[in-house]
Amino acid sequence: MSSLAIETQDLGRIYKIRGSKKEKKIRKELVALADVNLQIERGELFGLLGPNGAGKTTLIKILTTLLAPTSGQARVSGFDIVTDAARVRPLINMVSGGESSGYGLLTVRENLWMFSQFYGLPSKEANRRIEELLKMVGLGDRIHTKSSDLSTGLRQKMNIVRGFLTDPEVLFLDEPTLGLDVGASRDVRNFIRHWLEVDETRTLLLTTHYMVEAEELCDRVAIINQGRVLACDSPAVLKRRLQKDAIFEVATSPLNGLTGAAIEALPEVRTATAAEHDGGATLNLILVEEAALAGVINIFTQRNVRILNLSKREPTLEDVFIDLVGRSMAEVEEGGQDE
């Protein structure tokens, strides 16, 4: 049997979208995933990083047997997720963030207990784990609260506990901190780390569109955009690609029509993204060489743009994304899935 926790081969998913009533016959096809090849070892905390619409949830749905792939294959814990789905399910669990699922009329304990029972966990053991896990995420005093009386954030924590409760071999977390406040997000991240430390055979696949989360938590990260995995490595190695480059953050007065694309056209400028805001703009420059800065300053002068602040910084995963895609994640999300 394979030692890999998750393995995908040329995995693809196409959604057929029915047009509006008038154009019912025109069926659009949307490629949500294309040729995804991933190999995730047991014990890894693996991150899928990409903007909204990149295909992260689609991948998780396929790996958790909820959705059939349209091409390729995948194995989880050594079992094929299509032909051996019934053997995959006892070994996995899944949590989606940003939603409040659960039976509101049951208490927190009842909700969790019920799910544990579907996995055949002995009742006593289940109750012991429920108490322990709830305490760890700071929900210990809410065990007998009806889950409908919990805030959205606390409900999400309950949901996260549900995922860990059955001690799965492979756990899938789809944007676990989406919608949580800073403190709660930190609790969840600490909890995730702890869970993996305790047992080295546990594997966790996490999706996120928070750069920091991926950087801070994951052993390896796959950067995904428009259904394709563009790069896959540890955050350190990913950032090393940009090591030779000079990365600058520039705060300026209003750009007077100057665009990122115009700056990008300058020699030795790899990427330039601009975000305008009230009374000014912030630019992110990735330059092949520091000397290229002269050209940029030059164009500012021509356009009457004043530099308010200029700082050089270490590359982040955001820069890696920009380098790979040519646009920042925020820009991709605004621009949608088109082109």
Place this chain on the structure above:
Amino acid sequence: MTTTTRNPLPASRWKESWRSFRIATWLGWQIESNWTDPFLFAIYSIVKPLAGAAILVVMYGIISGGNFEDPLFPYIYLGNAFYIYVGAVMTGVSWAVIDDREHYKTLKYMYAAPIRIPAYLLGRGVARFLTGSFSVIVTIVAGVLFLHVPLNPLQADWLLFFLALFLGIVMLAMLGLLLGGISLLIVNHSWFIGEAVAGALYLFSGAIFPLEVLPAWLRPVGFAMPMTYWLELLRRSLVGNVAQAFPTLATFSNLELLGILLGLSVVFGVISVFVFRRCDHLARERGLIDMTTHY
């Protein structure tokens, strides 16, 4: 966490089914018995069925010129009372799909868990069967006490009754499964598919009038429905001596009716399992397991 024990080996198919059914029954009961307002429960489980029966009684009274001694009356009354089960059981099983997917947003977690979904849905229906039974009993007791429905517990054929009841409930639950499969695929969820189908079949099952009343080309629908034979058996077992009131199935013996009910139940059961599997497969293919319509 102090424990690192892994989940036990995959449970056998039957064990998994039984587990799914059992826990789902518990959950269904928690949901169904969550009468935050007992008054609402009374309306739903007592007043509503009694009101339905009352309308029927009034209409019968007008049409028959007040002849409540006619054997036709207990036939209609009991047929209507037991028909409550049809909507209750079919809805109980199929509604869980919509409820879990749209309301509780848990259907995807059920699907990702080692659950046998058909067993799970059947379990979710048990609670509705129980509350439905309450309505049926209330209706029948009211009929016996106030309307002289000639039901003598000492003369009823209880063996036949419970045999037919059991068979019929299983049959209805399987039909509920079929509707549950269809629910997986439909986007419009604003009505109870179980109640809707029950309503549509009401007139074809001999519940309140013999099939002979229907135009000839519609009668085969009634004869193909297992409900038709089931209702006949229930009525005969309780008030057997007035069996001739409905001519439709008068030529069949109890045993023959049981045989037909069994045969049709098996046929519909097989169709249901087949349809459910097909819908389940399609739902996974189309990505509908966690689909929510924002309403």
